[in-house]
Amino acid sequence: xxxxxxxxxxxxxxxxxxxxxxxxxxxxxxxxxxxxxxxxxxxxxxxxxxxxxxxxxxxxxxxxxxxxxxxxxxxxxxxxxxxxxxxxxxxxxxxxxxxxxxxxxxxxxxxxxxxxxxxxxxxxxxxxxxxxxxxxxxxxxxxxxxxxxxxxxxxxxxxxxxxxxxxxxxxxxxxxxxxxxxxxxxxxxxxxxxxxxxxxxxxxxxxxxxxxxxxxxxxxxxxxxxxxxx
Amino acid sequence: xxxxxxxxxxxxxxxxxxxxxxxxxxxxxxxxxxxxxxxxxxxxxxxxxxxxxxxxxxxxxxxxxxxxxxxxxxxxxxxxxxxxxxxxxxxxxxxxxxxxxxxxxxxxxxxxxxxxxxxxxxxxxxxxxxxxxxxxxxxxxxxxxxxxxxxxxxxxxxxxxxxxxxxxxxxxxxxxxxxxxxxxxxxxxxxxxxxxxxxxxxxxxxxxxxxxxxxxxxxxxxxxxxxxxxxxxxxxxxxxxxxxxxx
Amino acid sequence: xxxxxxxxxxxxxxxxxxxxxxxxxxxxxxxxxxxxxxxxxxxxxxxxxxxxxxxxxxxxxxxxxxxxxxxxxxxxxxxxxxxxxxxxxxxxxxxxxxxxxxxxxxxxxxxxxxxxxxxxxxxxxxxxxxxxxxxxxxxxxxxxxxxxxxxxxxxxxxxxxxxxxxxxxxxxxxxxxxxxxxxxxxxxxxxxxxxxxxx
Numbered sequence: 001x002x003x004x005x006x007x008x009x010x011x012x013x014x015x016x017x018x019x020x021x022x023x024x025x026x027x028x029x030x031x032x033x034x035x036x037x038x039x040x041x042x043x044x045x046x047x048x049x050x051x052x053x054x055x056x057x058x059x060x061x062x063x064x065x066x067x068x069x070x071x072x073x074x075x076x077x078x079x080x081x082x083x084x085x086x087x088x089x090x091x092x093x094x095x096x097x098x099x100x101x102x103x104x105x106x107x108x109x110x111x112x113x114x115x116x117x118x119x120x121x122x123x124x125x126x127x128x129x130x131x132x133x134x135x136x137x138x139x140x141x142x143x144x145x146x147x148x149x150x151x152x153x154x155x156x157x158x159x160x161x162x163x164x165x166x167x168x169x170x171x172x173x174x175x176x177x178x179x180x181x182x183x184x185x186x187x188x189x190x191x192x193x194x195x196x197x198x199x200x201x202x203x204x205x206x207x208x209x210x211x212x213x214x215x216x217x218x219x220x221x222x223x224x225x226x227x228x229x230x
Numbered sequence: 231x232x233x234x235x236x237x238x239x240x241x242x243x244x245x246x247x248x249x250x251x252x253x254x255x256x257x258x259x260x261x262x263x264x265x266x267x268x269x270x271x272x273x274x275x276x277x278x279x280x281x282x283x284x285x286x287x288x289x290x291x292x293x294x295x296x297x298x299x300x301x302x303x304x305x306x307x308x309x310x311x312x313x314x315x316x317x318x319x320x321x322x323x324x325x326x327x328x329x330x331x332x333x334x335x336x337x338x339x340x341x342x343x344x345x346x347x348x349x350x351x352x353x354x355x356x357x358x359x360x361x362x363x364x365x366x367x368x369x370x371x372x373x374x375x376x377x378x379x380x381x382x383x384x385x386x387x388x389x390x391x392x393x394x395x396x397x398x399x400x401x402x403x404x405x406x407x408x409x410x411x412x413x414x415x416x417x418x419x420x421x422x423x424x425x426x427x428x429x430x431x432x433x434x435x436x437x438x439x440x441x442x443x444x445x446x447x448x449x450x451x452x453x454x455x456x457x458x459x460x461x462x463x464x465x466x467x468x469x470x471x472x473x474x475x476x477x
Numbered sequence: 478x479x480x481x482x483x484x485x486x487x488x489x490x491x492x493x494x495x496x497x498x499x500x501x502x503x504x505x506x507x508x509x510x511x512x513x514x515x516x517x518x519x520x521x522x523x524x525x526x527x528x529x530x531x532x533x534x535x536x537x538x539x540x541x542x543x544x545x546x547x548x549x550x551x552x553x554x555x556x557x558x559x560x561x562x563x564x565x566x567x568x569x570x571x572x573x574x575x576x577x578x579x580x581x582x583x584x585x586x587x588x589x590x591x592x593x594x595x596x597x598x599x600x601x602x603x604x605x606x607x608x609x610x611x612x613x614x615x616x617x618x619x620x621x622x623x624x625x626x627x628x629x630x631x632x633x634x635x636x637x638x639x640x641x642x643x644x645x646x647x648x649x650x651x652x653x654x655x656x657x658x659x660x661x662x663x664x665x666x667x668x669x670x671x672x673x674x675x676x
Contacts, residue, residue, distance in 0.1 A: 036651060039501035040595040047400045078237040083592060084563050085244065091556040092248045096255065099552065103259045106266035114602040120559055121595040123502040167401060200449065203401030204666070205498055209659030213652050220647035227646050249553065256552040371669065372491070373607065396606075399669070 021143040025151035027223070031124045032155040033216045034226055038124035042156055043208040044115050049172045052160035054101070054108045056153025058116065060146065062093045063125050067145035070133040077134075086129050087120070094119045124152055159211045167202030265292075272299060272331065277392040278378035279353055279361050281417065304352040305330035310344050312470025323347055335376060339367050348467055359383045364468050368460025371452040372397040375406065375460060381421070385472045388430070391416040393457065403453030415444040427469055429462040480616040483609075487620030493596045494628035495658070495665040500596030504629055505654050507590070514633035517590070521629075522622030524569065524591050525600050528562050529618030532601040533611055535561065558601050559592075566592045596625050632658060 031037045038059075045055045066089050070077075077085050098116045102109045109116070119125070128148050133141040164170055169177040177196040201207055220226045272295050276287040287295070307320050307330050317328030323345075325332040330349035338346050351363040360383045367376040377393035391413055393406040405412055419430045420441050428442050432454040437443035446454045493499045500521070507517045535557055537543075540550045570588045574581045591597060600621045604614045635657055644653050 036505055037502055039505065040499050040599070043498040043501070076240070078240055080237055081241055083567075083589070084560060085241070087559045087563055087592070088244060088248060088556060091559050092252060095252055095552055095555050098555075099252075099255055099259050099263075103262040103266065106270050110270070114599065114606060117555055117602050118499070118595045118599055120555055121593050121598045123593050126593045200401040204399065204663075205496065206659040206662035206666070209498070209655050209662060213648075213655030213659065216652040216655060217645070217648045220652065221645075224647070227649065248556065252552050252556075 018140070018143055021140060022147040025144075025147040026154065027151075027219075028226070029151075030155065030219075031127075031148050031152045032212065033219050035124075035127065037127050038122040038152055039212070041115050041118050041122055042152070042159065042212070043205060044118075045112060046156060046160040046163050046208050046211075047167070047203050048164045048170075049157060049160045051108065051111055052156040053153075053172075054105070054112065055115070055119075056149070056156050058094075058097045058101070059119060059122065059124070059152055060149030061097060062090060062119055062122075063128060063149035063152075064142055064145035065093050066090050066125055067128055067133040067141040068138050070129045071136060071138045071141035074134050082134075086126065090125055090129075091120050124148055155212070155215065158215065159208060162211050163202045163207060166199050167207070169196055169198050268331070269295060272296075274392060274394060275331075275351060275363060275378050278363050278380040278390045280392075281390050282353070282355060282361060299331070302354050304354070306350040306352065307333065308348040308350055308468070308471050310346060310348070310467065310470075312468070312472075312474055315347065320347060335365055335367050336374070346467075348471075350468070350471070353380075361389050364465060366460045366464025368456050368464065370395050370398045370406075370456040371403050371450070372399070375453065375456055377406075377457075377460070379416075379461070379465065381472075385476055386420050386422045388416050388419045388421065390414075395453075398453050399450070402447070402450040405447050405450060406453060406457060409447070412445070412447060419444065421465055427466060429458075429465055432458045480612055483613050483616040484620035484623075487617050488624035488627070489665075490668050491621075492624040492628060492665055493600060493621045494625045495662045496669075497599065498658075498662070499599040500594040500625060501658075503590050503594050504625075504632070504658075505651065508629055508633040508636055508654070511630060511633045511637060514629045518626030518629045520569075520588055520591055521594065521596065521625050522619065524562070524566060525597055525618045525622035525625075526615070527569070527618075528565050528597060529600060529604055529614045529621075530611060531561050531565065532558050533604060533609070533614040536605055537611075554605070558598060562597050562601075563592045596621070628661070631661065 025031060029035065032039065032042055041055060041059075045051045066086075069089050070086060073085070094117065097119070098109070101112075101116065128144060132144045136144070161171065164172075165176065169175060178198070269292055273287045273290065276283065276290075276295065276298065280287055283298075285294070290298075307315050307317075307328075309315050309319075320328040320332065324337070325334065330351060333347055333349045335349070349365050353361040353363065355361065362381045362383075362385060364379045364381065365376070366379060367374065369375065373396040375393060375395040375398065377391055379391050380389040381387065382389045393413060395404060395407055398404045398406065400408075407413075415437075416430060421427065421429055423442070431439075431443045432446050433443045434446040434451055434454065436445050487493075491497070494501075494504055503517060508514050536554065538545060540554055540557070542549045544550075566588055570581075573588075600618060604617055607617075609617055632654065636654060639653060639657075648656075
């Protein structure tokens with residue numbers, strides 16, 4: 001794990017270390033495929049790319065702000081109630097996300113239903129607070145939050161892409177391929193797209209497990225140092 | 231180490247701040263939430279007659295939906311005997327506003343059968359014809375399913391349907407809402423054979439009758455059976471009223 | 478009978494782990510051996526069994542409009558639910574430590590993990606959206622916990638055996654665990670649609 005304490009520096013700079021905070025979670029220390037955190041919500045919301053995108057934005061928001069606040073309070077939080085204080089911070093932010101989403105995009109709110117609430121127990125957020133924000137300054141913690149939130153979001157979108165494309169023949173709700181030509185706007189130029197019968201298995205829950213499993217496989221075959229020997 | 235007292239003060243101050251902030255935000259956003267909810271259910275009602283509307287309900291702006299409801303749609307509330315009831319009856323049943331749009335069907339189906347109220351929308355087309363939108367509610371595989379069924383002016387031919395569900399499996403049971411080529415099969419089917427009520431049957435393995443049956447959904451037999459049951463029972467509730475309009 | 482239905486349904490048909498894939502973090506992290514999986518599974522049954530009724534009481538009597546404050550306080554639901562779960566876990570930890578040190582030694586390390594197990598919070602949120610009453614929520618909690626227990630024991634047993642198979646190196650461990658869980662989920666889908674009331 002790359003959870004080293006970033007050297008104490010005065011002022012806000014953006015050097016090698018800060019860049020590492022942002023880019024590490026995208027691949028080498030990805031929250032889903034390497035740290036194995038936050039799987040629950042990754043599976044349920046990846047039936048379509050729109051839901052995945054909304055979820056990714058929500059997680060980035062909660063990750064960044066909870067990291068920031070925890071880091072601000074890191075010296076005043078009493079040790080005995082550390083967990084509860086962290087959970088209250090996260091739960092508050094998640095409630096804010098829920099209330100906002102309900103006002104801004106009611107359709108997505110309906111579709112994501114209980115899974116918005118489950119961001120609270122998304123282990124990425126709690127895990128980053130414990131492993132990083134409690135020991136580092138606010139600025140670094142924000143960068144760590146962005147990195148991990150985005151790293152999570154990328155995997156979410158990749159999984160959702162495969163599930164929506166092969167499961168419904170759509171991307172972001174727009175028909176791309178399908179069993180007949182009738183859904184195409186211009187049938188003269190793109191007739192070849194009307195041959196695909198949607199694979200309903202891809203929309204079902206277990207397919208998310210398969211897609212993530214295969215992603216991990218590909219990721220580790222590409223970066224062999226991530227392979228766990230156990 | 232912090233003392234117990236400072237721990238308690240910390241937690242109390244924090245909880246207070248958080249609760250205040252959330253309460254402020256909640257009461258600030260509540261009107262928007264209410265408006266969104268009302269709009270959502272109005273759009274769901276309209277999607278049963280989307281074939282007769284100039285634009286798709288999902289693409290409509292809010293004022294468009296509201297002006298449709300104000301100018302072209304009559305709202306009625308029926309009791310189980312098929313009689314229209316006044317707004318005061320609806321209000322005393324627990325729905326301030328007293329209109330069909332105020333009725334919460336999820337609460338209504340839990341009441342004893344003869345006390346239930348039935349919402350009914352009548353859409354007046356530009357050419358003077360009418361479309362009747364009825365509400366049905368039943369059980370799918372996991373949880374409740376519900377929908378709107380629009381009837382043509384003959385009160386027999388289905389003009390369109392829109393189903394929704396609480397927790398059906400995406401890709402299987404959820405197809406009742408998502409799969410347009412499945413639910414558009416209902417358009418043109420009939421619910422009466424002469425004077426006898428027949429409803430529409432969702433047939434596993436393919437419809438055997440062009441007038442009273444539609445194809446099932448593969449992998450979602452229970453949800454499909456739920457739809458059949460919901461239509462048969464739900465539409466029959468409206469029968470006394472439909473008869474009184476016809477005669 | 479109704480309660481038994483809810484129990485069976487929550488345990489097998491709407492299995493929290495294999496139908497909704499909740500609680501996956503600890504499910505994947507602690508399923509390397511059957512022994513540890515057993516401990517975590519028991520702890521989950523226990524915590525789900527207590528937090529569900531407590532959260533039901535909080536939701537019905539404090540938060541909803543019919544409760545003692547007579548105002549809609551549902552926006553505090555997440556905070557209160559998670560606080561109940563966190564404090565229950567802490568309480569259970571202290572009680573177990575005091576009265577049964579041997580149980581504490583085998584269970585202790587898993588208890589803090591349970592707070593962030595989405596199956597627990599997810600169970601409470603499902604309970605609200607399904608509008609269960611008090612006894613139904615107890616049955617749902619115990620059934621859900623039992624189902625999760627079965628699921629983690631099953632994957633742990635498979636993972637113990639699969640060590641002796643020639644899995645491609647990059648797929649070893651985590652990748653294989655995902656694929657296996659997916660297959661188990663497919664198997665559990667065949668239980669979908671069984672109506673426990675029919676027995």
